[in-house]
Amino acid sequence: MSAFDALNGVEILAVDGIVAVGALGLLLADVAMPAGNKRILGYCTLLLLALGFTATFTLDLTGTALGGAYVGDGFAIWCKRIFLAAGFFGVLGGMDETARIGPRRQGEYYQLLMMSLLGMTLLAGARDLILLMVSFELMSLPLYAMAAWGGIGTYPKRKGPLPSMELPAKTKWHRPAEAGLKLYLVGAVSSVVALYGISLLFGIGGSTRFDVLARTMNAGPVMSLAVAMIVGGFAFKIGAAPFHMWVPDTYQGASTPFVAFLSVAPKAAGFAALVQLLLGPLAGHTDTWMPLVLALIIVSLLVGNLMAVPQQNVKRMLGFSGVAQMGFGLMALLAAGTVAHTSGQKSEGLATLLFFLAAYMVANMGVFFVIEAVAASGRTEDETADEKDSDDTLAVFRGLHARSPGLALAGLLFVLSLGGIPFAIGFWAKVWVLLGLWTAGYGWLVVLAAALSAAGLFYYLQIARSMYMTPEGDLPKVTARMELGLAILLLALLTMAVGLFPGPVMEAARVAVGLG
Amino acid sequence: MIAMIALSLIALCVVSAGLFAVRSTNLVHSVLWLAVSLAGTSALYLMVGASFLSAIQIILYTGGVITLMLFGVMLTDRNETTKIGNPSERKRLGAVSALAVFALIASAVSSMSFTGGGSTIVHTKAIGQALLTEHLLAFEALSILLLAAMLAAIVVARRRDP
């Protein structure tokens, strides 16, 4: 293959190109422009992401490039839309917070975000182990830094090592640093484990290309080992139990708008990677991976729903609830795998997964933005993100319906969507996942999941209760800043509109995976 | 046969250096033991005919990672960081877990049956060619990844905005 052959079909990389060029352009612009008004970079990022998002609709991105290492299909394009939309909302909703944490260095945040997004979009189309792992890491590395964003510490006044880890109440303690470190430690271990599994996969398949691997791999203990390591490694990224330990801590510690992004986009990417591998070269070996996925589902549902109940910090609570939600995503994957196994065909399961990821993105980002709007109203200018522990406890939502009716209504909508109440987008996601699972023959799992999600309502409703059924006391009125408010409004409209008319979106998802 | 023995010896060297690296009570020693282990691996690559990788291993790992780590040790408080150990309450559980991992991998791997074995030499040129054709996209992604890592490290390690 010559260098020119390799470039055949490279036009399907248009969206990735926009993101990559955007990231580098932002870097250059950041260096070139004076430190005064870096906020413009944020708007540029929005523009670029909107451009990329539009391009997924206007350009024909289907085909293969680089001799099959990169494939553009409906699933990949749909995933890219989710990533770009999550990036867009993440930037829009976080603009104020980013500028507040580091007014002169906010450009770097956007560059990192774009690089991470590039990793995600590449991941969605990767059909090659090397590209898969490189893009996976490209996605992860900036996230570590972004999680620690704002946790740039100052030296404590005292000299010498701390006598104990119990810091005095007055001392600043740096939640973002801890959030980033935990994400990093668990992430690095997980990704090296996944790499080990992938190296074994390469060993038994003799190639890095998925299409070749699908033909050459034979089941056996080594494959089981490799698959277990890969599933475990990627389960970290989607935050499925027991690889979820970083989730609540990082959610609580990192800045809220970033968490809004972190809680949806990389998870969707993790699912894309899992789908790529498990329903690609491993589609013929469902016996090997389905028990593992099943185990992850059960543990995630139990741990997520159970641990969320006693949480008083909303971000922690949402972290655990996210673990349970990922159980639902894995259920869609399981259903898809079963159908692929029995009939060898694409299934509703994949379309359901896409719809679920989109629904989860919309509602989850919305909730985090509402939290951010409430917390931001209580902050003064010179505070850093980590100074107030009480920023996001349930109590700050007291009587929100009186302090800001619109925000409370949006919050209620998002929470109901996450809880799976009808007429919100999340309900349909849950119903379709469960329906697909039922038809795939996992009736008992459907019953378990339905029961646990009913239990899960309990903690989602705690938020609603705090907003609507507690007196506001002397808490101040809340007004979201313009960008944040716009993000919340858009997400709320999406939640409601798609909740009322889920048909077209679901139909689009089905078309994307080659059905209908 | 001699080559096989030599290989085994290097392997032993790599493993024992690794063991010291995770057991040493002095962090600087630990880093240096890691360097030994990585250098041994580099020799291993040379022996099995991956000379290009051997060089890369030396340059990137021994030259890059080890230096980075030593920087890390020096930049942080030396009094506190150089004296480390494996706390006893974790040692047993860690050893059991590590043994379990080893048993699982080894049992799986030894059940594997391979035949033949290519001895064709892959020239560096072929690697370079593959890098710029089939793996072009991954290569470009890697370049951005390195940029991202640099940026991330700067962003994280820098002090607060004035």
Add this chain to the structure above:
Amino acid sequence: MSHQTLALFVLLSPLVAAVVLFIVAPLRVRGPVSAGITIASTAISLGASVMLAMARMFGQSAPNVDIQAAWLPGGGKVLSTVGVYVDPVAAPMMVVVALVALCVQVYSLGYLGHEPSRDRGRYFAYHALFAFSMLGLVMAPNLLQLFLCWELVGLASYLLIGYYWTKPSAGQAALKAFWVTKFADMGLMLGLMVLFVKTGGFDWTVPPGQVLMTADAEVIAGLLFLAVVGKSAQFPMHIWLPDAMEGPTPVSALLHAATMVAAGVYLIVRAYPIFSLAPTVLTFMVYLGAFTALFAAIVAVFQDDIKKVLAFSTCSQLGYMVAALGTGSMVSGYFHLTTHAFFKALLFLTAGSLIHAVHSNSLHDMGGLWKKMKPTGVLLIIGSLALAGFPMTSGFFSKDLILEELLHAGHIVPLIAAIAAAGLTAFYMTRVVMLSLFGAPSEAAEHAHESPAVMLAPMALLGALALVGGLLHGDFAKMAGAEAAFHITPVGIIATATGLTGIAAGLWRFSPGKRAAVGSQWVSAPMRFVTWLTGNAPVDRAFALFYRRVMLTAAAGVAWFDRYIIDALINLSGWAVLKGAERFRRLQTGRPADYIYAVIAGLIALTAMGVM
């Protein structure tokens, strides 16, 4: 106006009100404005429903209204539709819902008159939402829309029960009610799924050309019935209903007497084609319904809170309905639902009026209100008589029909339980009347005064219906195409006699003569009869002995069981979850080293699973 337009008006006017009130904050924060919008919208709904129902019940059989819009396209076909569907089954329920909702809303004007304007605005906005979702449920053309509205009803009820949010117990009760019913709703959702998998749709009836196997029908009906047990407060999921009495009393009248709890029964009526294919579930329904009827009636005897009495009474009456539907008689169960809606809503509203007067829920704080509040008292007595099945009141007709059906179907044990429950019902309602109206005057009652006309008018309307509503039984029968004209039968006579005995026993036990004499002339006539009846000592003593030793002991045991075992078990499960979670929380130590342990341990577990 065509029937189509009318039907759309029924549903859309509360929807418009709800949307406007939820979105336009300035309207919502002004109580009178919000109330005006909501009441007007409900009145429009009521008018349109009555016109539709008239065409069906008294006029010639009008064609069904059936407007459906494709909603969930999937795979090139329409998965489901939404729309409005009015047939002879839906029409009466529409009237009941709209009528009771309107009465309650008007009544609330007076009842909540002293609340801050902003809170009242919110309250009426919730009411509009509730009216819309309940009507959407009643007029649903298929099970999927019913389910969606069912959930919305649950949400609206959550908001309404939790209206007094300054009281922590109200928030807890709202949460508990929502949680328990939502747990039961899981059955509905799963039932829908099985239905969809088996028939490919969400229709009320099995589509022509499709055969639903009995085993499948049993599963579907069983799952649907689980939802009914939760929503209609059947044993052992009845526990949320008494707690839900924390909400404002008009809300209880609307939700917990007339509409929401009846939604479960309505679901059975609607999905009868499926239920009729499931004989086992039907039989189970008879027994569970009859058991709940008796059980809740016994517990009701021991409540001192007037609202709790009524709440358990509602459980009991819903038990009758479920049992009736289990015998295969749709008409009798549905008819009882209608009459019950009238008299139970009336009872709750009168109870609210009494509570309003003395600012207490306790029966003992109410004594002697008869002197102060004659109109309310008369209405309370009317409602109690109807509930007790006093001859020629509405409850008499509907209860009688149910007992007859039980006899016809040959369920003797449930029949006996139901008759016993009828006696107890009469007894505890007499107790309520005697204690609250004619008991020893309490301190609070000294300052009581009659409620305003805006509260009395809706009560009077419901009172009239409670008295004469029974005469509609012929039309109900016609509606279902059956000829269930009312006959006087031996069962009816026995039941009536039991009811009268219950009243007599109540009068005897709680007669003012046994306390300070505060009886008025009106009440002393029957009292003289009772005194004459029990005047001679041996009968009196035997009766007293039986009452004290046997009945009181057994019933106290039942009440204790309900309070400390059933309720505790449900609470215990919640508590166990919380405690378990607290225990598990310690696993999330916060130490990164432990997190890495979790990763490695998870890895070892997965690998071991894979390799072995």
Add this chain to the structure above:
Amino acid sequence: MIAVNAEVLQLLLLLSAALFSLGVYGVLTRKNIIGLLIGLELMANAVNINLVAFARHQGGTAGQVFTLFTIALTVAEVAVGLALVILLHRSRRSTETDAAAQLHG
């Protein structure tokens, strides 16, 4: 140079397994984050040995290219990790993992 036949491959894979397990031990028992990163490096090195062994056994370029990539990935990862260590040290004056244990439950 030695040809990687089945026997050598087996040896190398076992070596890699041993190194990986040592890395696991290090990662699990080290309190110091740099010490922990050393364990991580051992695990990554095990991956590389795997890849090289397979690559030489099969004879193509893909495995060696893959190794090249994994080496670069690991270096990048360690660089970010060390930056985080410095950050932690700056805010807590400690490089032990337990210094970052405020968020829990």
